[in-house]
Amino acid sequence: MTDKNKNQVKPLVKTPTGILGLDEVTLGGLPQGRPTLICGSAGCGKTLFSLEFIVRGALEFNEPGVFIAFEEKAEELATNVASLGFDLYELQEDKKIRIDYIHIDKSEIEETGEYDLEGLFIRLNYAIDSIGAKRVVLDTIENLFAGLSNQAILRAELRRLFQFLKDKGVTAIITGERGESSLTRQGLEEYVSDCVILLDHRIINQISTRRLRIVKYRGSVHGTNEYPFLIDEEGISVLPVTSLQLNKQVSSERVPSGIPALDTMLSERGFYRGSSILTSGTAGTGKTSIAASFINAACERNERCLYFAFEESPQQIVRNMRSIGMDLQKHIDSGNLQFQASRPTLYGLEMHLVAIHKSIRKFKPTIVVLDPITNLITVGTMSEVKSMLVRLIDFLQVEQITVMFTALALNTITNEQTDEGISSLVDAWIQIKDIELNGERNRGLYVMKSRGMEHSNQVREFVFTKTGLDLIDVYIGPEGVLTGSARATQIMLEETGELIHSQALDRKDRELDRKRKMLEGKIDGLRTEFESTEKELNKVYIEEQIKKERIQQARRNMEDIRKGTPTSNDTDNKENK
């Protein structure tokens, strides 16, 4: 109760370790001013872990540290970590760290009567004060038990030691060998109760995996899972797996696939940035080529790409891609492309994940390719691979990195399951299928799914050319879907037909023309005939008119004559009347 109240008033201050990933798992580091127990069996990395804590503290957080070694001499330690790029001698000269080797040789020591470990305290105190240390490591204090036989005194003194460390206000790491039934052989955990971290080195199917678990952390929330960690040339990296919340940022930016025709199938613009793409197909269908053309295009746009090859060596891939007109070497040289080739069996699945995480964090690519993920099944079961990929996809989506997986699909039930198992995780799934017809094999490409965009439901024939990859519309005719040479033949046949057809049309056109000209000639003749007839008729009509008028005149003249009126003028005569 009082403990809780204290924490509410003043939350637990933490000391960052500087060890990659550990500070995330512990939400800030180890409890400041308190001892932490790191236990584990032989060879699990306790010493390296604690030494890295000291060195990183000195280098990155400007906190000097004291390393009390009960097992290894200072020179041995220096040699051991020299490969990690830590120069212990230099750090010691700069008074940033101090390594004290405490040697206990039982054969030299005789015990008579009462004693205490004040000598150790004095040494420790002197070491801490001489460089103003904030961090202390005791590795491995259990050696005291081997050297001294009076257990009662030892236990009492240990209790005093931890109290002393707390009073000094140093953040301490105590390492302990894993016991049969308890966390440590000597039950150190009963003295150190603030924070206990268990390291583990397991071998499953001949493949070793290192794991770390925070057994307890008083006064703080912490990750409770087993976290895999990796020891490599840069020290320890712990992989926090993972935020399982589905609330990451999404982008509606598009990434072209590198194959224009494929982009067309994906509503003209390609994949979403930060999405995950699965390319699956049977052996030799060009999965790697699709992946390569994807990164090739990205590198041309000056994006950074990381290619994890689990099957082929980088040189092999570079050579093979040259045959379809892609120069990947150019991108490697410019630094846009990096290959990480490793055999899946090199280490366990979790280790692969840690290694992938690490390289991604270091290289900061925008596009990542894993080729092929199916090979990972050799080091884990399907569900393990799936859970690893979930975490990987999770991580990549948070970082807005587009990832393309390739997967080999065999025509066996198990692998189809894999396909489906993974396909539910990915955003886009491109499948390449063999289409076998007329004694030849052709590749048909389908977009099985593509979340959040319109995509073509059509199968396209996938062809390799000297200049890259291309998709061709398959021929769909009365004979069904045709690909390859069958398609070519069909197209040729159709072209011939069209030629014949068009010639027939030409002939008909010409005939029509002729007929029209003939008819037009006839029409002209008739028209002239009609005109001459019309003229004739007009002439007759006019003559008739004139004749009629003449007769009427003559008749009137005759009448006038009969009446006896002078016939000077017809009109005058009428007026006179």
Add this chain to the structure above:
Amino acid sequence: MEQEHYELRLYVAGKTQKSTTALNNLKKYCEEHLLGKYTLEVIDLLVNPQLAEGDQILAIPTLVKKVPDPVRKIIGDLSNKEKVLVGLDIRPKV
């Protein structure tokens, strides 16, 4: 008994009960067995903490026999006379 010269160092930390007992015991044994052929140096680690490293001192009090070879350490208040004498190679192990 050997006729060599004994170089002894007793490491203590302040004037504690155990240290005083050890010093008194040691003096008594030396007067009895090594009279005139030993030098005893008492080092107080509270005064000179840097000296603890050289002889790999952990426990207090610690008696170190530097000469003659081999180097021996006896820790505790030296209350067991037999053990001390055997430890200092004054008396052979029975």
